[in-house]
Amino acid sequence: xxxxxxxxxxxxxxxxxxxxxxxxxxxxxxxxxxxxxxxxxxxxxxxxxxxxxxxxxxxxxxxxxxxxxxxxxxxxxxxxxxxxxxxxxxxxxxxxxxxxxxxxxxxxxxxxxxxxxxxxxxxxxxxxxxxxxxxxxxxxxxxxxxxxxxxxxxxxxxxxxxxxxxxxxxxxxxxxxxxxxxxxxxxxxxxxxxxxxxxxxxxxxxxxxxxxxxxxxxxxxxxxxxxxxxxxxxxxxxxxxxxxxxxxxxxxxxxxxxxxxxxxxxxxxxxxxxxxxxxxxxxxxxxxxxxxxxxxxxxxxxxxxxxxxxxxxxxxxxxxxxxxxxxxxxxxxxxxxxxxxxxxxxxxxxxxxxxxxxxxxxxxxxxxxxxxxxxxxxxxxxxxxxxxxxxxxxxxxxxxxxxxxxxxxxxxxxxxxxxxxxxxxxxxxxxxxxxxxxxxxxxxxxxxxxxxxxxxxxxxxxxxxxxxxxxxxxxxxxxxxxxxxxxxxxxxxxxxxxxxxxxxxxxxxxxxxxxxxxxxxxxxxxxxxxxxxxxxxxxxxxxxxxxxxxxxxxxxxxxxxxxxxxxxxxxxxxxxxxxxxxxxxxxxxxxxxxxxxxxxxxxxxxxxxxxxxxxxxxxxxxxxxxxxxxxxxxxxxxxxxxxxxxxxxxxxxxxxxxx
Ligand SMILES: C[S@@+](CC[C@H](N)C(=O)[O-])C[C@H]1O[C@@H](n2cnc3c(N)ncnc32)[C@H](O)[C@@H]1O
Numbered sequence: 001x002x003x004x005x006x007x008x009x010x011x012x013x014x015x016x017x018x019x020x021x022x023x024x025x026x027x028x029x030x031x032x033x034x035x036x037x038x039x040x041x042x043x044x045x046x047x048x049x050x051x052x053x054x055x056x057x058x059x060x061x062x063x064x065x066x067x068x069x070x071x072x073x074x075x076x077x078x079x080x081x082x083x084x085x086x087x088x089x090x091x092x093x094x095x096x097x098x099x100x101x102x103x104x105x106x107x108x109x110x111x112x113x114x115x116x117x118x119x120x121x122x123x124x125x126x127x128x129x130x131x132x133x134x135x136x137x138x139x140x141x142x143x144x145x146x147x148x149x150x151x152x153x154x155x156x157x158x159x160x161x162x163x164x165x166x167x168x169x170x171x172x173x174x175x176x177x178x179x180x181x182x183x184x185x186x187x188x189x190x191x192x193x194x195x196x197x198x199x200x201x202x203x204x205x206x207x208x209x210x211x212x213x214x215x216x217x218x219x220x221x222x223x224x225x226x227x228x229x230x231x232x233x234x235x236x237x238x239x240x241x242x243x244x245x246x247x248x249x250x251x252x253x254x255x256x257x258x259x260x261x262x263x264x265x266x267x268x269x270x271x272x273x274x275x276x277x278x279x280x281x282x283x284x285x286x287x288x289x290x291x292x293x294x295x296x297x298x299x300x301x302x303x304x305x306x307x308x309x310x311x312x313x314x315x316x317x318x319x320x321x322x323x324x325x326x327x328x329x330x331x332x333x334x335x336x337x338x339x340x341x342x343x344x345x346x347x348x349x350x351x352x353x354x355x356x357x358x359x360x361x362x363x364x365x366x367x368x369x370x371x372x373x374x375x376x377x378x379x380x381x382x383x384x385x386x387x388x389x390x391x392x393x394x395x396x397x398x399x400x401x402x403x404x405x406x407x408x409x410x411x412x413x414x415x416x417x418x419x420x421x422x423x424x425x426x427x428x429x430x431x432x433x434x435x436x437x438x439x440x441x442x443x444x445x446x447x448x449x450x451x452x453x454x455x456x457x458x459x460x461x462x463x464x465x466x467x468x469x470x471x472x473x474x475x476x477x478x479x480x481x482x483x484x485x486x487x488x489x490x491x492x493x494x495x496x497x498x499x500x501x502x503x504x505x506x507x508x509x510x511x512x513x514x515x516x517x518x519x520x521x522x523x524x525x526x527x528x529x530x531x532x533x534x535x536x537x538x539x540x541x542x543x544x545x546x547x548x549x550x551x552x553x554x555x556x557x558x559x560x561x562x563x564x565x566x567x568x569x570x571x572x573x574x575x576x577x578x579x580x581x582x583x584x585x586x587x588x589x590x591x592x593x594x595x596x597x598x599x600x601x602x603x604x605x606x607x608x609x610x611x612x613x614x615x616x617x618x619x620x621x622x623x624x625x626x627x628x629x630x631x632x633x634x635x636x637x638x639x640x641x642x643x644x645x646x647x648x649x650x651x652x653x654x655x656x657x658x659x
Contacts, residue, residue, distance in 0.1 A: 102530025
């Protein structure tokens with residue numbers, strides 16, 4: 001007799017196997033290094049790489065205590081999941097934004113399958129390591145377990161998160177051990193043309209660059225932005241008022257060929273001046289002159305826009321052929337009625353194009369026949385140019401904005417990133433009115449400055465940004481404040497959140513901020529929380545040599561869904577691990593007495609609860625979904641139902657998995 005489940009594949013509950021994915025990538029590039037058993041022949045790889053192989057101890061790179069352990073941390077697969085929290089969300093059914101409460105390393109691993117290679121921009125503002133500004137798990141290899149203890153989801157055994165202080169020794173190593181796995185795992189999420197921005201200051205700038213050169217490759221370093229803001233309190237020797245924003249490309253060759261750009265605000269201003277004064281030529285002249293005179297030297301290209309006509313402000317450029325071999329036919333100056341002076345190099349364009357330019361008023365004509373005509377370029381605000389690496393940005397406006405948004409007496413979050421800066425970064429990778437969907441990820445989200453700007457931009461500029469914000473439920477603690485002002489902020493934050501019946505954590509500030517922004521621009525977000533898998537998963541790494549844990553796991557297999565978990569919890573785990581994004585549409589339909597989940601309009605079907613019959617199976621097969629996942633428990637003790645399911649789906653060429 002064949003066992004009913006024979007031939008039915010088991011659903012894989014683990015996150016992406018990162019090491020395996022890399023091995024496969026290498027084998028794809030070098031098929032000749034394949035060994036018979038599917039491994040890599042290093043000798044063959046060496047041959048394939050020829051002279052580029054370095055043998056011996058000449059290696060160049062950074063090392064620090066704990067680095068080897070980081071590599072293991074990166075490779076360790078996650079069995080965690082993200083639990084949907086519909087009641088905390090806004091416009092659940094329609095939104096494309098996501099907030100995730102949890103430790104970002106574990107969350108990034110859980111996101112690997114669904115978001116691999118899909119993210120256009122990652123922006124992070126990690127702890128700068130300036131004293132006690134970051135908390136890290138004492139044992140960072142047990143990320144999920146430590147996290148669950150931190151958030152009180154399981155009983156603690158003394159493992160805890162603590163802050164990093166200079167006194168704790170290995171100050172920089174701890175920061176590196178925290179950052180390295182997170183930067184490495186997140187890089188896989190970037191699209192081929194994706195870019196990364198990291199805010200940082202002098203404390204860890206050198207190490208951040210070394211780390212990113214290692215993870216991204218030096219050739220993918222785009223540059224460092226310098227953000228000048230408010231001078232720091234109490235300067236010694238150097239008075240600094242700046243910090244950095246470091247930029248890397250996943251692949252510089254691809255990103256460099258992409259049309260990334262921002263509008264130069266000076267062009268928008270030129271347009272504004274024109275619109276305001278176009279009826280009064282004198283006023284327009286004086287306003288324009290004043291504006292151009294006040295522009296800084298590095299805006300020399302804008303200073304050339306010193307002319308205007310009834311269409312707008314423009315600059316002039318040569319109309320002769322750069323190669324010196326243009327046609328020299330006679331062309332008319334409509335102002336004088338005579339032929340124009342012909343350039344020595346000949347005309348820049350043929351007669352046909354010239355006529356088009358003239359019709360569009362793109363040629364400037366002199367009133368004097370001895371002068372050459374010129375080509376006009378109008379100042380349009382849609383012109384895109386590279387983002388300037390030096391930016392003067394005041395954060396005060398954002399602090400004031402937050403205070404108003406929450407209607408609190410002080411801003412409840414210290415140092416939110418300036419909206420102006422976030423806006424520039426977002427503008428670089430998006431285009432107004434474009435139908436292209438762009439995923440932007442911030443995995444040290446804090447109060448959510450990046451997502452806030454994206455929601456507003458979608459509203460104002462018709463962009464299609466999908467945001468993912470990950471934030472630890474870090475408890476707001478007035479005792480940890482380094483100044484009286486920050487202590488006050490923390491106290492006000494706690495009483496503000498408590499008045500809304502929310503926990504006193506930073507992730508609650510994030511969600512409340514997005515709730516308010518979403519309400520004002522008609523958008524929303526789906527809220528998720530990091531948690532253990534819904535299923536009792538065999539975690540072999542956790543039980544090596546541990547008899548007690550082995551017994552616990554065996555026991556757990558009897559009812560293998562965790563108590564208290566809902567069908568929706570389970571559905572999202574199945575979706576994530578089947579590579580569906582967190583904002584995919586889901587719908588529960590009744591087939592007979594059975595609740596059947598349709599994911600993405602029915603592309604994937606999931607059956608999680610009771611009521612499964614042969615009729616339900618036939619009906620689902622008739623929909624021809626790409627895949628079906630059925631929980632083992634839905635078959636009950638009915639072996640023949642499982643055998644029939646296998647046969648029916650096989651005949652309909654539908655991929656069936658059980659879990
Ligand atoms: C500098 S703040 C970010 C501020 C944010 N850019 C803003 O404008 O509001 C860094 C945040 O990262 C959070 N964080 C630190 N470690 C984390 C981790 N392992 N996972 C998720 N968030 C973390 C901290 O709680 C802190 O709120």
